[in-house]
Amino acid sequence: QGDVGSGKTMVALMAALLAIESGFQAALMVPTEILAQQHFNGAKKFLEPLGVRVGFLSGHLKPKEKAMIYERLQQGEIDLIVGTHALIQKGVEFANLGLVIVDEQHRFGVEQRMKLKKKGESPHFLLMTATPIPRSLAMTVYGDLDVSIIDEMPKGRQPIVTRMTFASKRAKVLGFVRDQVAKGRQAYIVYPLVEESEKMELTSAVEEFEKIKKEFPDLKIGLLHGKMKSEEKDKVMADFRDHQFDILVATTVIEVGVDVPNANIIWIDHAERFGLSQLHQLRGRVGRGSHKSYCILSLGYAVSQESRARIELMERTSDGFKIAEADLEIRGPGEFLGSRQSGLPGFKMANLVRDMDILKEARLAAFEVLRRDPSLTEPENSFLAAELHQKQDRLA
Numbered sequence: 001q002g003d004v005g006s007g008k009t010m011v012a013l014m015a016a017l018l019a020i021e022s023g024f025q026a027a028l029m030v031p032t033e034i035l036a037q038q039h040f041n042g043a044k045k046f047l048e049p050l051g052v053r054v055g056f057l058s059g060h061l062k063p064k065e066k067a068m069i070y071e072r073l074q075q076g077e078i079d080l081i082v083g084t085h086a087l088i089q090k091g092v093e094f095a096n097l098g099l100v101i102v103d104e105q106h107r108f109g110v111e112q113r114m115k116l117k118k119k120g121e122s123p124h125f126l127l128m129t130a131t132p133i134p135r136s137l138a139m140t141v142y143g144d145l146d147v148s149i150i151d152e153m154p155k156g157r158q159p160i161v162t163r164m165t166f167a168s169k170r171a172k173v174l175g176f177v178r179d180q181v182a183k184g185r186q187a188y189i190v191y192p193l194v195e196e197s198e199k200m201e202l203t204s205a206v207e208e209f210e211k212i213k214k215e216f217p218d219l220k221i222g223l224l225h226g227k228m229k230s231e232e233k234d235k236v237m238a239d240f241r242d243h244q245f246d247i248l249v250a251t252t253v254i255e256v257g258v259d260v261p262n263a264n265i266i267w268i269d270h271a272e273r274f275g276l277s278q279l280h281q282l283r284g285r286v287g288r289g290s291h292k293s294y295c296i297l298s299l300g301y302a303v304s305q306e307s308r309a310r311i312e313l314m315e316r317t318s319d320g321f322k323i324a325e326a327d328l329e330i331r332g333p334g335e336f337l338g339s340r341q342s343g344l345p346g347f348k349m350a351n352l353v354r355d356m357d358i359l360k361e362a363r364l365a366a367f368e369v370l371r372r373d374p375s376l377t378e379p380e381n382s383f384l385a386a387e388l389h390q391k392q393d394r395l396a
Contacts, residue, residue: 001128001129001147001148001149001150001320001321002128002149002150002151002320003150003153003284003318003319003320004280004281004283004284004285004287004320005153005154005157005259005284005287005288006150006152006153006154007150007154008103008128008150009039009042009103009128010046011128011150012028012101012103012126012128013042013043013046013047015099015101015126016028016043016047016052016080016099016101017047017050017052019098019099019124020052020079020080022098023096023098024096024097024098024099024123025073025076025078025079025080025081025094025095025096025097025098025099025120026079026080026081026097026098026099026100026101027080027081027082027083027087027094027097027099027100027101027116027119028043028080028081028082028083028101028103029083029084029085029087029088029100029101029102029103029116030082030083030084030103030104031084031085031103031104032084033058033059033060033084033230033234034233034234034237034238034258035103035104035258036056036058036082036083036084037056037058037234038258038259039082039103040054040056040082043080043082047080052079052080053077053078053079053080054078054079054080054081054082055069055072055073055078055080055081055082056069056081056082056083057069057081057082057083057084057086057087057092058083058084058086059084059085059086060230060231061086066086066091069081070091070092070093073092073093073094073095074093074094074095075095076095076096085112087116087119088112088115088116088119092119093119094119094120096120097119097120097121097123098120098123098124099123099124099125099126100116100117100119100120100123100124100125100126101126101128102116102125102126102127102128103128104128104129104281113127127145129320134324134327134328134331134332134333136324137321137324137325137328137333137352138328138333138352149321157287157288157290158287158290158291158292158293159287159318160283160286160287160293160294160295160318161292161293161294161295162283162294162295162297162314162315162318163294163295163296163297163315164271164297164298164299164308164311164312164314164315165296165297165298165299166298166299166301167298167299167300167301168301169298170298173267173296173298174215176265176294176296177189177247177265177267178216180264180265180294181216181219181246181247184262185262185263185264185265185291186240186243186245186246186247186248186260186262186263186264186265187246187247187248187263187264187265187266187267188247188248188250188254188263188265188266188267188282188285188286189208189212189247189248189249189250189266189267189269190205190250190251190252190254190266190267190268190269190282191204191205191208191249191250191251191269191270192251192252192269192270192273192274193205193251205223205225205249205250205251206223206225208249208269209221209223209249212247212249216246216247219246219247220244220245220246220247221245221246221247221248221249222236222239222240222244222245222247222248222249223236223248223249223250224236224237224240224248224249224250224251224253224254225250225251225253226251226252226253233253236248237254237258238258240260240263241258241259241260243262248263252274252278252282254282254285259288260285260288261288261289261290261291262289262291263285263286263288263289264286264287264289264291264292264293264294265286265293265294265295265296266282266283266285266286266294266295266296267296267298268282268295268296268297268298269298270298270299270300271297271298271299271311271314272299272300272303272304272307272308272310272311275327275331276310276313276314276323276324276326276327276330277323277324277327279297279310279311279314280314280318280320280323282295283295283314283318295314297311297314297315299311306330310326310330313326325353325356328352328353329352329353333352369381369384376388
C-alpha cells in the first residue's frame with residue numbers, strides 16, 4: 001500500500017525483475033487500456049535495457065497480434081506481460097509464471113484476480129492499491145496477506161490541499177480554476193452522472209460540459225465519461241496529457257488514469273455522492289508534478305451529517321490506510337472467504353476497527369499454531385480442527 005503517486009509501480013517492476021532473474025515470468029494486470037499502455041511504456045523504458053522482454057496484451061489487439069503474444073508467452077519468449085483483464089482470457093498460457101501483480105486491485109473482482117493467479121503453479125501474488133478496499137483490509141488481519149507500506153512521497157511532491165465547499169460558492173471555485181489555468185496549469189471537473197437523472201437532482205457531466213464551455217469560452221474544454229468507446233476515452237486522456245485541453249470535465253472514469261503532472265486542480269461536484277475510496281483515488285489524479293495541487297470537494301444543498309463527516313475526513317487526512325479504516329467502518333469487511341467485496345460478516349463480538357490490535361495478535365497466534373502443527377493433529381488443537389472442518393463443509 002502506498003498513496004497515489006508514491007512509486008508503487010516502480011516497486012512492482014523491481015519485484016518483476018527479481019522474478020525474471022530467477023527464471024520466471026511475471027504478469028502485471030491493470031484495469032484500463034490507457035493505464036496498461038502507460039505501464040507498458042514505463043516497463044520497456046526501465047527493463048528493456050536490462051535485457052527483459054516486455055509484452056503487451058489488451059482486448060483491442062487484432063486477432064493475429066493476440067495469437068502472436070499467446071505463442072510467445074507459452075514459449076517463454078516474453079518475460080513480463082503487461083495487460084488488462086485480457087490476461088485472464090482463455091488461450092493465455094505461460095511457460096513459467098512466477099509473479100502476478102495486480103495494480104489498482106479494488107477495480108477487479110476476487111474471481112478476476114484469482115483467474116490470473118491460476119495461470120501459474122502457485123505464483124507469488126502482489127496486490128497494489130492506494131486505498132485498500134475493506135475486504136483487503138480485513139484479510140490483512142484474518143487472512144494470509146502481508147502488508148508493505150510506502151509512507152513517503154517522491155522528492156519534490158507537495159501535499160494536496162483538500163477543501164470542502166458548497167454549491168452556493170460555485171462562482172468562487174470557477175474563479176480559482178481560471179486563476180490556476182492562467183498560470184499554465186490544467187484542471188479536472190468531476191461529476192457523478194453522465195446524463196441528467198430524473199430521480200436525482202444532480203448535474204450531469206454532459207450538461208456541465210456545455211455550461212463550462214460557455215463560462216470559459218476562451219479555454220479548451222474536454223469531456224470524458226464511461227459511455228464513450230474505449231478508443232474515444234483513450235484519445236481524450238492522451239489529448240489532456242498533451243495539454244490539448246485546459247479543463248477536462250469527467251465522470252469517475254478518470255479514477256484510474258494516466259499521469260498528467262501539469263494537472264494541479266480537481267473539483268469534485270456533489271462529493272457526497274462518492275465513497276471514500278473513490279474520493280481518495282480521484283484526488284490522486286493531481287499532485288503528480290512539482291506544482292502545489294488542490295482538491296475541491298463541493299457539496300449539494302441537502303447533505304446528511306454522515307456524508308459531511310466523510311468529506312471532513314478527506315480534508316483532515318491523505319493517509320490511505322486511515323481512509324480505508326473509515327471505509328471499513330461504514331461498509332463492513334465483506335465475506336473473507338467469499339467474493340463479495342463489502343457487507344457485514346457474521347461476527348457476534350469482534351469489531352474490526354475497534355479491536356484491530358487484538359485481532360492482529362490473534363492472527364500472529366494462529367500462524368504460530370499452524371507453524372507448530374500444520375495439520376492440527378495435536379490433541380490441544382482438536383477443537384480447532386473440528387471447527388475448521390465444519391467451516392469447510394459449510395463452504396462446500
